[in-house]
Amino acid sequence: MKQSLIAALTLTLGCALAAPALAEAEAGKPLALRGIMQDLGRHMQTTSLAIAREDWALVEKTAPLIAEHTQPPVLEKTRIMAFIGTGMGRFKGHDQKTHEAAKAMAQAAANKDGQAVIAAFKDIQIGCLGCHQEFRKPFVEHFYGAR
Ligand code: HEC
Structure with a gap:
């Protein structure tokens, strides 16, 4: 239970961090x-x-x-x-x-x-x-x- 909560949290946090980074990469992409x-x-x-x-x-x-x-x-x-x-x-x-x-x-x-x-x-x-x-x-x- 605790582990799956951590996994869910990590996933949410990961997405929140990845989204702007992805947009940035797209903008500067050659x-x-x-x-x-x-x-x-x-x-x-x-x-x-x-x-x-x-x-x-x-x-x-x-x-x-x-x-x-x-x-x-x-x-x-x-x-x-x-x-x-x-x-x-x-x-x-x-x-x-x-x-x-x-x-x-x-x-x-x-x-x-x-x-x-x-x-x-x-x-x-x-x-x-x-x-x-x-x-x-x-x-x-x-x-x-x-x-
Ligand atoms: C119709 C327009 C057009 C023509 C014709 C053209 N270029 Fe370009 N060229 C561009 C544009 C726009 C860029 C900037 C692209 C970028 O930075 O993504 C560029 C960038 C470049 C670069 C730099 C790439 C880099 O790594 O920053 C080179 C080298 C180049 N052109 C070579 C040539 C050569 C050689 C020819 C002729 C045989 C040519 N171009 C014809 C539009 C053109």
Whole structure:
């Protein structure tokens, strides 16, 4: 009897303590988008090294990973769309720019055209930068709290 009372008390207390902690963890939890971005960063690093080595086969293999990166889960997409609102057209525009440039880079690499690969690489970077300059700060403030 005494033991079950203690168990019940522990459970109640445990829940009371866990609930706010859980909400906090959810609020600060990294978006899937951040992981996707980190992958994009790695693929761009791989590409720049491959360019230095004139390893066009590796550029060609890596470019589609940039062009067709994975999407965040539906629920997260909904949160992102709700936050961005009317800016969604511009957000998607930056994304589209990087996709198209990455496709052009794959083609240039297939042609072993180093100059064209570098031109496309620059265009990709401009797409990344455009979105980051416009959206990253408000994004991080909104989803992770101001830091
Ligand atoms: C359509 C918008 C958009 C485009 C295009 C975009 N990014 Fe991002 N990126 C973001 C946002 C928003 C964040 C902040 C995400 C976060 O902190 O959760 C971010 C964050 C990052 C980060 C930091 C991740 C971290 O650990 O904090 C890296 C690296 C990154 N992006 C790389 C890239 C690269 C490389 C490209 C181009 C190939 C790119 N991004 C294109 C929106 C974009």
